[in-house]
């Protein structure tokens with residue numbers, strides 16, 4: 441855990457604080473994003489944590505310990521540091537760049553070599569290919585991966601990352617972000633990550649600390665900032681398309697209608713037709729005895745054929761897992777002109793359905809001025825009453 445308590449920085453010769461009384465707690469194992477307009481104090485605040493910038497007043501605790509009671513060298517060993525310019529030593533191989541801190545710590549050669557290879561594998565760079573390359577022989581993305589590997593060499597529990605992917609083109613940047621999130625899922629470091637890019641903040645952050653002019657404007661999860669911005673500054677900063685951005689964060693399982701009406705593949709079409717007429721359904725989903733999705737039928741399908749519904753069921757090839765984000769689900773629906781999308785588990789068992797109205801309600805709820813806690817799973821909103 442990293443705790444900032446009324447942290448303030450006034451640079452010598454300045455009468456305006458660069459960081460002004462910032463208080464927030466970064467829980468263990470989370471990524472906290474520092475973001476805000478240029479000059480708002482992100483870098484200053486980050487560099488106070490590893491004592492590269494001396495603090496003017498307030499307190500910083502790392503792992504429960506006041507950083508000013510710790511020796512700065514041992515503090516920095518506990519905190520990996522990645523910067524945008526990477527700072528690889530040009531005359532050293534990738535191996536030696538990664539090995540800098542382990543060497544300082546006096547690790548034996550074999551342990552260092554094993555660690556270098558382990559880290560290169562972790563950042564998706566086959567050690568045999570890259571171990572002995574020099575920084576000039578790497579692409580920007582590869583060099584940045586080495587920078588991340590180097591910061592993690594001595595397995596520090598904390599990491600400070602100052603715009604680590606800032607200089608990388610958007611495509612490689614997305615790859616690096618995804619790779620880093622996967623690594624973080626495994627390693628669960630406590631990370632502070634500075635960025636200028638709100639989309640990166642929303643994607644990477646468990647929490648976002650939004651600064652303006654040295655002061656903390658809002659501290660919360662990406663979803664809190666998007667759905668409940670504290671003031672107009674936050675609202676404008678996260679962007680007018682915050683509803684769409686929020687779709688990126690929400691999972692299908694949070695918006696789907698659970699336990700949708702379905703019939704069984706062994707049911708007779710005559711029974712299904714009677715049921716559909718009674719319930720005023722135009723379509724109904726068909727599953728088997730294990731609740732595995734088999735497809736759907738229309739009223740006409742079952743009216744035109746007498747016998748087991750298995751013979752007329754139409755397959756639904758496009759489904760989504762519950763972990764899919766709503767933006768991807770929506771784009772699948774739009775691309776394929778689907779009225780509904782079935783949500784299935786890895787065994788293709790039906791978990792729920794998603795329809796455009798549910799999606800739009802989820803987006804609507806983003807706007808506090810319209811929103812509220814409208815129940816988007818209300819039974820009268822059953823999908824089947826709006827399609828067909």
Ligand SMILES: Nc1ncnc2c1ncn2[C@@H]1O[C@H](COP(=O)(O)OP(=O)(O)OP(=O)(O)O)[C@@H](O)[C@H]1O
Nearest residue numbers: 451452454458476477478479480481482483484485
């Ligand atoms: N060494 C310094 N001496 C004096 N003032 C400084 C120093 N470093 C930064 N500042 C000032 O402190 C304020 C905060 O700067 P800081 O670099 O922390 O902001 P930032 O949010 O990281 O900016 P950017 O997004 O542009 O990198 C700015 O007004 C800056 O001019």
